[in-house]
Amino acid sequence: MIGIGLRHAHFADALIAPPAVDFLEIHAENFFSDGGYDWHVLDSLRRDYALSCHGVGLSLASADGLCATHLDQLARLVARIEPRWVSEHLCWGSIGGHAYNDLLPFPFTEEALALVVRHVDQVQTRLRHTILVENVSRYVSFTDSSMSEAVFLRELCRRSGCAVLLDVNNLYVNQVNHGVDALTELAALANVPVGEIHIAGYTERTIGDETLLIDTHAAPVSAPVWELYRAAARLFPGTPALLEWDNQLPSLDVLVAEAAKAGRIDCALTAHKI
Amino acid sequence: MTLQALEANFGASLTARRNWRAAFAALQPALAGGVNCQARFEVYRDNVRAVWRSAMDNVFPVVHQLVGDDFFSGLCHEYAAAHPSASGDLNQFGAHFPEFLRGFSPAQELPYLPDVATLEWAVQRAYYAADAAPVRLVAASGVTTLAMMLFRLHPSACLVVGDYAAAPIWLAHQRLPISLNGIDLTAGQHHALVWRHGFKTRVVVLTAGSFALLQPLGAAQTIGESLATALAAVPNFVLADEISEWLADGVLVAAA
Numbered sequence: 001m002i003g004i005g006l007r008h009a010h011f012a013d014a015l016i017a018p019p020a021v022d023f024l025e026i027h028a029e030n031f032f033s034d035g036g037y038d039w040h041v042l043d044s045l046r047r048d049y050a051l052s053c054h055g056v057g058l059s060l061a062s063a064d065g066l067c068a069t070h071l072d073q074l075a076r077l078v079a080r081i082e083p084r085w086v087s088e089h090l091c092w093g094s095i096g097g098h099a100y101n102d103l104l105p106f107p108f109t110e111e112a113l114a115l116v117v118r119h120v121d122q123v124q125t126r127l128r129h130t131i132l133v134e135n136v137s138r139y140v141s142f143t144d145s146s147m148s149e150a151v152f153l154r155e156l157c158r159r160s161g162c163a164v165l166l167d168v169n170n171l172y173v174n175q176v177n178h179g180v181d182a183l184t185e186l187a188a189l190a191n192v193p194v195g196e197i198h199i200a201g202y203t204e205r206t207i208g209d210e211t212l213l214i215d216t217h218a219a220p221v222s223a224p225v226w227e228l229y230r231a232a233a234r235l236f237p238g239t240p241a242l243l244e245w246d247n248q249l250p251s252l253d254v255l256v257a258e259a260a261k262a263g264r265i266d267c268a269l270t271a272h273k274i
Numbered sequence: 275m276t277l278q279a280l281e282a283n284f285g286a287s288l289t290a291r292r293n294w295r296a297a298f299a300a301l302q303p304a305l306a307g308g309v310n311c312q313a314r315f316e317v318y319r320d321n322v323r324a325v326w327r328s329a330m331d332n333v334f335p336v337v338h339q340l341v342g343d344d345f346f347s348g349l350c351h352e353y354a355a356a357h358p359s360a361s362g363d364l365n366q367f368g369a370h371f372p373e374f375l376r377g378f379s380p381a382q383e384l385p386y387l388p389d390v391a392t393l394e395w396a397v398q399r400a401y402y403a404a405d406a407a408p409v410r411l412v413a414a415s416g417v418t419t420l421a422m423m424l425f426r427l428h429p430s431a432c433l434v435v436g437d438y439a440a441a442p443i444w445l446a447h448q449r450l451p452i453s454l455n456g457i458d459l460t461a462g463q464h465h466a467l468v469w470r471h472g473f474k475t476r477v478v479v480l481t482a483g484s485f486a487l488l489q490p491l492g493a494a495q496t497i498g499e500s501l502a503t504a505l506a507a508v509p510n511f512v513l514a515d516e517i518s519e520w521l522a523d524g525v526l527v528a529a530a
Contacts, residue, residue: 029363033402034429037473057362063278070362095281099359100288101325101367102318104281107304112277139317141306144275177314207313214317 001240002263003052004255011041013252020256023050023084025242029057031081032073046081052196052242053083057099060119060133061092061106071126078127085196085240087132087165088123090116090153107142108152113159120160132195133157134165135185137173137202137215148180150188157192164189166236167198168228169221169244173213182228186235194236199229199262200244218247220258226265233266241266275304287315288322291355326354326367333368333398336447337375337391340384352378365402368395386438386459393440393477396432396468400475403430406527422498424529427491430470431525433480441466441479471524483508484516491526 003023006014008030024045031042058070078086091103106112116133123131133156135149147155153164166189171182201219205212221229221243233239243259250258275283283301290297298312305311330350331338338346357370372391381387406428427433434440441464442457465485467478480488487504495503497517520526 029365032363032365034404036402036405036430036470038402039405040473057364059362061277063276063281067362073363092281093362095278095285097360098285098289099361100285100322101329101359101362101364102321104284104318106277106281109277115277139314140311142280142304143306144304145306205317207317208310210310212314212317 001050001238002259002266003050003240003242004259005054005242005244005246006042006045007246007249008038009249010252010255011037015041015044017252018045018048019252021049021259023052023240023242025052025054025244026081028053028055028074028077028086031077042081051081051083052085052087052240053078053081055086055088056103057093057101058088058123059093059099060088060090060123061112061116062094062119063092063115064095066119066122067094071123074123075126078129085132085165086127086129087134087196089134089136090149090156091136103136105136105138105140105142107144108147108149109144110146113152113155116156117159120156120162124160124162130162130195132163132165134167134198135170135174136167137170137177137213139177139212139214141178148185148188149174150185154188154192163193163195165196165198166194166232166239167200167244168232169198169200169202169225170215172222172225172228173202173215176211176213183231186228186231190235194232194239197229197232197236197239197241197262198244199225199241201225216247217244221261226261229262230265230269233262233269237270238266280304288319289355289358294319323351323354325364326350326359329364329367330371334371334391334394336394336444337371337387339447339452340387340390340443341381349375349378349381365398368398371395385461386440386443389434389436389438389440389464390443392436393434393444393466393468396434397444397475397477399432400430400468400470403428403470405429406524408524409521409526409528422496424496425491425526426529427488428469428524428527430468430475431488432468433485433489433492434466434468435485436464436466437461439464439479441477444477467525469523469525476523483510487516488520488525 001022003021003025006024006026089103092106093100093104171185174180175182199221200217201221202213203216205214241262245255287297287301327350353374356374359367372388375381375388375391439457446454465480467480486507487500490500490503
């Protein structure tokens with residue numbers, strides 16, 4: 001299965017010529033509203049596509065606990081659209097009543113693990129839906145981390161019953177930014193349930209004497225990320241793959257063609273196995 | 275450092291301004307080394323600013339055009355400091371912008387700016403508001419029947435009152451070339467209506483009488499009752515064709 005993000009710029013085109021993909025992803029917070037054109041588009045399309053409801057603002061790793069209003073809104077949305085997958089990020093975004101509207105990193109410690117397990121449990125109970133938790137791109141790392149992100153996710157799944165949303169672009173970004181070996185991270189997830197794979201493009205930024213990769217979702221998928229996708233598809237054959245492209249969007253056709261590459265890779269690997 | 279302290283320090287360092295290096299000094303011991311540690315952290319500072327700036331630009335394009343790129347960027351930055359984002363839902367950011375502009379002295383040269391911001395916020399709310407089916411009137415409905423029917427404003431409708439001609443200014447920015455010629459920019463009392471007709475968000479200027487007639491319909495009332503209220507408020511109010519227009523354009527819908 002392949003999917004693309006359903007973004008505002010493509011609404012009209014998607015209604016006229018429904019894209020040749022298996023599922024559509026929406027950002028949950030874009031549909032916390034009640035009605036209007038966006039809902040008209042979603043209601044029209046969701047008759048024909050499976051949906052992936054991808055949250056960006058729940059702040060699963062906030063030491064303050066989850067925002068009750070935000071969780072209520074998410075529950076209302078999930079009840080209304082009955083998505084096949086519900087996902088969030090392994091990050092935090094709010095603390096002390098302030099929201100930073102970004103996917104912020106935290107140290108991978110036992111303290112954080114216990115907190116995120118509690119929060120995932122709270123979300124799954126409220127939504128009555130298993131959630132997928134996504135690994136994120138990071139630009140700083142912490143002295144206190146006692147495990148890798150993949151090991152953290154593996155433990156999180158084991159203790160909370162959630163599954164992983166594996167973003168191979170983020171794995172690659174972190175390999176370049178922090179020297180975390182992406183294939184080692186993949187191997188650590190070998191026996192973990194993976195519900196969806198994300199592929200996306202990054203942007204390079206020079207900082208001092210180093211080049212940092214920024215997870216901008218503003219470019220085609222790079223060659224090393226396609227290589228990682230191959231490795232991931234070998235490990236998790238048949239896992240739905242989603243192309244994320246949020247900024248400097250190309251036309252819907254280009255987006256679908258880029259996503260279709262993932263479908264061909266996954267099919268070829270599956271056929272080879274048989 | 276506990277996770278609570280780390281996140282608090284991280285957050286403070288994201289938005290701290292003149293004192294940002296002091297804020298960052300409290301976080302730095304938790305960050306893994308590298309000479310570029312601070313420069314890497316600044317990626318997050320830039321991201322946060324860019325995301326808020328872009329969210330504000332989506333909601334307040336006319337304020338942006340009125341003040342220009344640089345001033346708007348400055349405004350967004352000052353606004354984020356005065357009214358920090360409080361929700362993981364970015365569509366909530368900007369709710370206090372009109373109020374902020376009222377007290378922001380560098381913007382006093384354009385006294386109509388807060389009213390334009392109020393109108394733009396109403397436009398964004400209308401875009402996302404709930405749907406409601408238009409009233410289907412049977413041709414035979416007589417005036418008496420109409421006067422007794424219960425109506426309410428469409429969920430997207432917002433009645434805006436202000437000291438400046440925000441609606442004419444907003445409307446002037448919906449077509450090219452943009453010109454404020456002919457718009458009275460002095461203080462007075464101005465009324466406007468914002469609502470969504472189908473999927474199109476509309477803005478119209480209202481007379482004081484129309485405003486007084488529509489206002490009570492926020493709570494379900496018959497048109498007869500609203501007329502009585504309006505006539506009491508604006509004695510010389512002459513009812514034109516507005517009621518049938520409001521019905522046809524979906525401003526008034528059947529009370530649930």
